[in-house]
Amino acid sequence: MSTSTDMVFCGFWPHAVAEVAGRFAVLPETAEPDQIRTAGRPNPPVVTVVPADLLLDGLTDERSLRDVGLHRDDADERGIGDLIARQIEQADAVLLTGDLDDDWETEQLRVLLRRLAPWAAHPLPGDSLTSVTGSTEPVEATCRGLRGHAVGVHEPLPAHGVSACIFRARRPLHPGRLHDALDDITAGVLRSRGHFWLASRPDLVMIWESAGDLGIGPHSGWLDQLPAEHWDEVDAERRLAAALDWDPYYGDRHHHLSFTGIDLDPVRLHRLLDGCLLTDDELSRGERHWRTLPDPFRRAYPSVAADV
Incomplete structure (x- = not known):
């Protein structure tokens, strides 16, 4: 990688990055912008370059980088989908390059990128990047809510x-009902992220992240x-x-999840998630009972809480 500190370009598609990078530094195609921020080097702006014709296929790609x-x-x-989503979310600016045959579809991709990374700049091709x-x-996109940052945007009208x-x-999710509803919850979702908690494991902050796979x-x-x-x-x-x-009963426990998609039905999604929360009767039985609930997730995470 070049040692220039003026600006760094990033993207899973090297040919697209090369079109705009010019004299600036280019990260390896599998690098995430946050890696350069934690490497102890000067912190130049990172621009993620996204080719219009490959964005949707990339976000929904369930293959692993190992594959x-x-x-x-x-x-x-x-996974490839996770990598592409993180390159977009972690960028200081996201640049869509190329056009689709349909102007409406190209604008759809611009809206999608603004929803995926509302905290980034979104210049148009030809715009100056000097202000980035x-x-x-x-701050990981999945953990932003724990630190009081926005995890995404609430724009339910398409x-x-x-x-x-x-x-x-606030109230915890029932592990069994959530597990059974996962396919329905993620159907039609291009990207979701955030944190939540399970009634069976009230000591743990759980991370949720999907792009291609959950x-x-x-x-x-x-x-x-x-x-x-x-x-x-x-x-x-x-x-x-x-x-x-802070809540007098739950303390700092809460769910904060963001979902973005095309033709997504936010009302249906909220109803599905609401249906996974403990009922009044289940809630009234208390934490000792919650911990005994059958938990299909139990094999996937430790039996003791991770460090805060």
């Missing part, structure tokens, strides 16, 4: 067929479970976000 021989090492289990500035600290919605709730796993413990003398060890933004939204 195509592009995995970083033996521990690299990323670099992010100072990486724009060029693209809808986006946010699901937030990944669920533990992130950390909830601050409600953390002794007060250890709160200073937690990121200040997370402490502040928790304190501002």
